Amino acid sequence: MPWNPQGGGQGPWGQGPSGGGGGPQPPDIEEMLRRGQEKFKKFAPSGFGAGRGLFLIIFAAVALWMASGFYEVGPKELGVEMVFGKMKSTQPPGLNYNWPRPIGLTLKPQVTSINQINVGFRDASSSRRGQGTRNVPEESLMLTGDENIIDIQFTVFWKIDTRLPAEGGSKDNLEGVRNFLFNIRNPELTVKNAAESAMREVIGKDKFEFARTKGRVQIALETKKVIQEILDRYGAGIEVTDVQIANVNPPAAVIDAFRDVQVARADMERKVNEADAYRNEVVEQAQGEAAQIVLKAEAYKKEKTEIATGEAARFLSVYKQYNLEKDITKRRLYLDTMKEVLGNMDKILIDNSKGGSGVVPYLPLDEMSRGGAAGSKTGGKKR
DSSP states (O other): OOSOTTOSOOOTTSOOOOTTTOOOOOOOHHHHHHHHHHHHHHHSTTOTTOHHHHHHHHHHHHHHHHHTTEEEEOTTBOEEEEETTEEEEEEOSEEEEOOOTTTEEEEOOBSSOOEEEEESEEOGGGSTTSSSOEEOHHHHEEEOTTSOEEEEEEEEEEEEOOOOGGGTOOSSTTHHHHHHHHTOSOHHHHHHHHHHHHHHHHHTTSOHHHHHTTTHHHHHHHHHHHHHHHHHHHTOOEEEEEEEEEEEEOOGGGHHHHHHHHHHHHHHHHHHHHHHHHHHHHHHHHHHHHHHHHHHHHHHHHHHHHHHHHHHHHHHHHHHHHHHOHHHHHHHHHHHHHHHHHTTSOOOEEOOSTTOOSEEOOOOHHHHHHHHHHHHHHHHHHO
16 A cells, blocks of 8 residues: 555655665654644643643643552551651551652561471472472581581571560560561571581580480570570561471481491490399399398397397396395295296105105106096097
């Protein structure tokens, strides 16, 4: 379709061909601006140059600019209002207003969210396989106090510091937010570097076996304290809430040899325990026998002491009676002695009085009573 059906040899911009080349000509910028101004005047009320129309346009632009200052703060966020680059105030969750750009700027950090940083490993979400974890040896391999290498993996949980001074925070609960926004550029990298440095410092003071077995809780608490001290020196505005140790193992290159050592150590401990048990058994048995002998000796001593005490008391009592009635006491002692001597002997009585035959018949009533009792028992059995 020709640009000029009537001919004339003009191009699309109202100019004729130049130089006989027949090529396209550059556009006329001034003509384009003039046509644009004429079209804009048609749409502007009472023309673009009228004062009322200009005022309405400026007013609408200012109103739209001011309306752009409304913003919404989420439930986990804190609205930090800045005016001319200076922090002015903070706003709670909800709909708020601040001067729009370029005068004002509103930042909305998440002050209640708990963030976590993994040191020595990466989660499954960052792994292409989608499951398990990926070890990072350059972060996890550390040197212990007894010059052994240990592979330790742990997680640090942190959030923006909003603690009050009574809780160990800064001068006010906004200084931590201010430090977090303006003092550090990459919070996650800062926390990870501080955590790795703190763990290496703590592990370097402890022995390998202590760190691998019963010292996990103590190491985690001490590491948390050191990380917080480092971040406070940086003025990072970050509060470390917890440190959890995931794995503490020897390096993968020597894990088999380490397991062999552990098996040998377990066998050694088992042998030692068996020897201790045998020793305890023998010692306790010997102690029991010794205690039994001591108790028997003490009982014998007490028995002899009591007998001697009784004999002495008896002798004293007899001696006392003897002093009071010597004849009666002598006779009683004589009778008691004769009873003891002649009690179990066969007895024959001889009467040397006048007219006597010499031998006196003796009727042993006690023996007869004992014999009769024995015969009744025998007869009872026969029946």
